[in-house]
Amino acid sequence: MERMKAPASAPATGSTAEPQEPRWLTDEEQRVWRSFMEGVTLLDDHLDRQLQRDAGMPHVYYGLLVKLAEAPRRRLRMTELAMLAKITRSRLSHAIARLEKNGWVRRENCPDDKRGQFAVLTDEGYEVLRKTAPGHVQAVRQAVFDRLTPEQQKSLGEIMRIIAEGLQPAEAGADLPWLR
Numbered sequence: 044m045e046r047m048k049a050p051a052s053a054p055a056t057g058s059t060a061e062p063q064e065p066r067w068l069t070d071e072e073q074r075v076w077r078s079f080m081e082g083v084t085l086l087d088d089h090l091d092r093q094l095q096r097d098a099g100m101p102h103v104y105y106g107l108l109v110k111l112a113e114a115p116r117r118r119l120r121m122t123e124l125a126m127l128a129k130i131t132r133s134r135l136s137h138a139i140a141r142l143e144k145n146g147w148v149r150r151e152n153c154p155d156d157k158r159g160q161f162a163v164l165t166d167e168g169y170e171v172l173r174k175t176a177p178g179h180v181q182a183v184r185q186a187v188f189d190r191l192t193p194e195q196q197k198s199l200g201e202i203m204r205i206i207a208e209g210l211q212p213a214e215a216g217a218d219l220p221w222l223r
Contacts, residue, residue: 086186093182098175100145103130104138105179108147108172111164118154125221132221137154147171 068076071209091103098105110127117125125135139162142148147168154160164172188196210217 070170089186090179090182094175097178098171103128103134104142105172105175107135107138107142107162108164108168111148112169112172113163113219114164116163117169118161121150121160122161123219124162126219128221130220134220142168145171172214 051078066096087102090185093104094102105130107124110124111119121139123133123134128135130138139150143150145168147165147208149163151161151163153161187199189197
């Protein structure tokens with residue numbers, strides 16, 4: 044596929060400098076990028092379908108239940124849960140509302156912060172998670188780990204850690220999902 048060409052004239056920005064040509068991906072980088080995106084999309088769909096079939100919930104909701112189950116007293120502040128799940132506060136609020144309707148999570152006000160709330164995993168939610176986990180881990184193992192050698196698994200973990208760290212800058216004012 045031919046690379047996109049720079050526009051004939053750059054938009055007016057108040058600068059007389061010539062626009063810089065983008066650093067286009069090489070053919071090999073393009074192949075890797077597209078394979079990565081295809082794999083991520085198919086994996087997300089595979090796990091969503093498995094969890095919808097087995098528990099009537101999307102993958103992101105399962106992840107929220109797991110994070111709550113791992114937390115002390117099965118409770119987390121909503122802001123912390125959004126950060127751990129890497130989702131916006133709005134998306135978290137919508138998800139928690141759905142999980143509350145199912146009786147799997149409840150909200151509690153923070154006693155020391157009038158605006159803060161906790162999400163708390165209920166006994167019913169813990170039981171759903173306990174029953175759903177074996178099928179989910181089987182789907183993950185089949186889709187990812189059974190296809191990779193131990194060396195590939197290690198490399199995948201290292202690569203994804205580097206990518207995740209690079210997308211979470213430490214400076215104040217970073218545009219991260221849980222801050223929106």
